[in-house]
Amino acid sequence: xxxxxxxxxxxxxxxxxxxxxxxxxENHGYKIMQEVKELSKGSVEIGPASLxxxxxxxxTAELIRxxxxxxxxxxxxxxxxKGIDILKKDIKRRELMLKIGKNAISDL
Amino acid sequence: xxxRKTILNMGLAFSEEKxxxxxxxxxxxGWMLKEAKFSKYIFEKSDPDELVFNTDMxxxxxxxxxxxxxxxxxxxxxxxxxxxxxxxxxxxxxxNVSMFTxxxxxxxxxxxxxxICKKAVIITLPIVxxxxxxxxxxxxxxxxxxxxxxxxxxTLLSIALLIPSSMTFIGLKLRVKKxxxxxx
Numbered sequence: 103x104x105x106x107x108x109x110x111x112x113x114x115x116x117x118x119x120x121x122x123x124x125x126x127x128e129n130h131g132y133k134i135m136q137e138v139k140e141l142s143k144g145s146v147e148i149g150p151a152s153l154x155x156x157x158x159x160x161x162t163a164e165l166i167r168x169x170x171x172x173x174x175x176x177x178x179x180x181x182x183x184k185g186i187d188i189l190k191k192d193i194k195r196r197e198l199m200l201k202i203g204k205n206a207i208s209d210l
Numbered sequence: 211x212x213x214r215k216t217i218l219n220m221g222l223a224f225s226e227e228k229x230x231x232x233x234x235x236x237x238x239x240g241w242m243l244k245e246a247k248f249s250k251y252i253f254e255k256s257d258p259d260e261l262v263f264n265t266d267m268x269x270x271x272x273x274x275x276x277x278x279x280x281x282x283x284x285x286x287x288x289x290x291x292x293x294x295x296x297x298x299x300x301x302x303x304x305x306n307v308s309m310f311t312x313x314x315x316x317x318x319x320x321x322x323x324x325x326i327c328k329k330a331v332i333i334t335l336p337i338v339x340x341x342x343x344x345x346x347x348x349x350x351x352x353x354x355x356x357x358x359x360x361x362x363x364x365t366l367l368s369i370a371l372l373i374p375s376s377m378t379f380i381g382l383k384l385r386v387k388k389x390x391x392x393x394x
Contacts, residue, residue: 117312131278132285135307147307150286151266152315154279177278 114192117148118156122189128169128180131157160185215241215253222265222297223381233263233301243301246294261301264288264309267319269296283309313393320382327382330375334368341365 114122120138129137131153138148148156157179160166165185169178181189215236222229233243233251242256243263266283270276279298280290287306291299300309310316341361344350350358 115312115314117315132282135282135286147311149307149309149311150283150288151264151309151319152311153286154266154268154282155315155318176281 113195114188116146117152118160119189119192119196120146120148121153121156121160122165122181122185122192125166125179125181125185126189128178131177131179213255214244215255216250217253219246219248219250221378221381223378224384226265226385230263230265234261237261237263237301243291243299245292246297246299248294260304262304262306263299263301266298266300266309267296267323268298269322270298313390316389316393317386320386324379324382324386327375327379330371331379334372334375337368338365338372341368 120142121134123141124134124137134157135148135150135153138146157166161168161179163184164182165188166179167182169180171177217232217236220229236243236253237256237259238261240256240258241253242259243251244254245252268279270279283290283300286309288300288302288309291301293299302309310319341364344361350361
C-alpha cells in the first residue's frame with residue numbers, strides 16, 4: 103500500500119497534518135479531536151479510530167512522543183524534533199500548492 | 211415480556227454493514243446491543259434511540275491501553291459496548307462524527323485480519339491440495355494405516371481451517387475494495 107509510506111515521503115494526509123499542528127505544543131490525545139475541529143473551523147473532523155491509529159503511527163515514526171503522564175494518568179503528546187521538521191516541510195509543500203493554484207485562478 | 215433478545219452472529223466478514231444497520235434498527239425499536247458472543251449477539255430492553263453502530267479491530271495489549279482507547283472513543287461520542295476477539299463494538303448518536311474519517315485508517319482496520327487469514331490459507335491450501343493429489347493419484351494406498359490416518363486427520367483439520375480463513379479473507383478484501391471505491 104503506497105499510503106503506508108506516506109510519512110516517509112513527507113506527504114501528510116490532511117488528518118495527519120492537523121494532528122501534528124495540534125501537537126506543536128503539548129496536548130492530551132483525546133483533546134485533539136475538538137481542537138482540530140476548532141482550528142479548521144469545523145471543516146475537518148477526525149474520528150476517534152482514525153485519531154488513535156494515526157497517533158500510534160506517529161509514535162512509531164518518532165514524529166511525536168509521550169510527555170510525562172499527569173497524575174490522572176491521561177497521556178500527553180508533543181512533536182519531536184523530527185516531527186517539527188516534517189511539519190515544516192509539509193507546510194512548505196502546501197504553500198507551494200496554494201501559490202500555484204492562486205496564480206492559475208488569478209488569470210481567470 | 212422478555213428483557214433480553216438474541217440474534218445469530220454470522221460473522222462480520224461479508225455482512226458488516228448489514229449487521230450494523232440491524233443493530234440500529236433494533237436500537238430504534240428499544241433493543242440495545244449488550245454483548246457479542248461467538249455465535250450470537252445479546253440485546254437488552256432499553257429506551258428506543260436513533261443510534262449508529264460501528265466496530266474497530268485492534269489488539270489492545272494492556273488494561274491501561276484499553277482505558278486510553280475507550281476514553282478517546284467516548285470523547286469522540288462513541289460509547290463502548292463490548293469486545294470479542296479484538297473486535298470492539300461502539301454506538302453513537304446519529305449525526306456524530308464518523309469513527310473513521312479517512313480512507314487509510316478505515317482500510318487499516320482490516321489489514322491485520324486479512325494478513326492472518328492469508329497466512330492460514332498459505333499453510334492449509336498446499337496441505338489439502340497435496341493430500342488430495344496423493345489420493346487421486348493413488349500414491350498412498352499401500353502405506354501403513356497409521357500414516358494414512360495421520361494424513362486424513364491433518365487434511366481434515368486443514369480443510370476446517372481453510373474454509374473459514376479463505377471465506378473471511380475474500381469477504382474482508384471485498385469490504386476494503388468497497389471502502390476505497392466509496393471514497394473515490
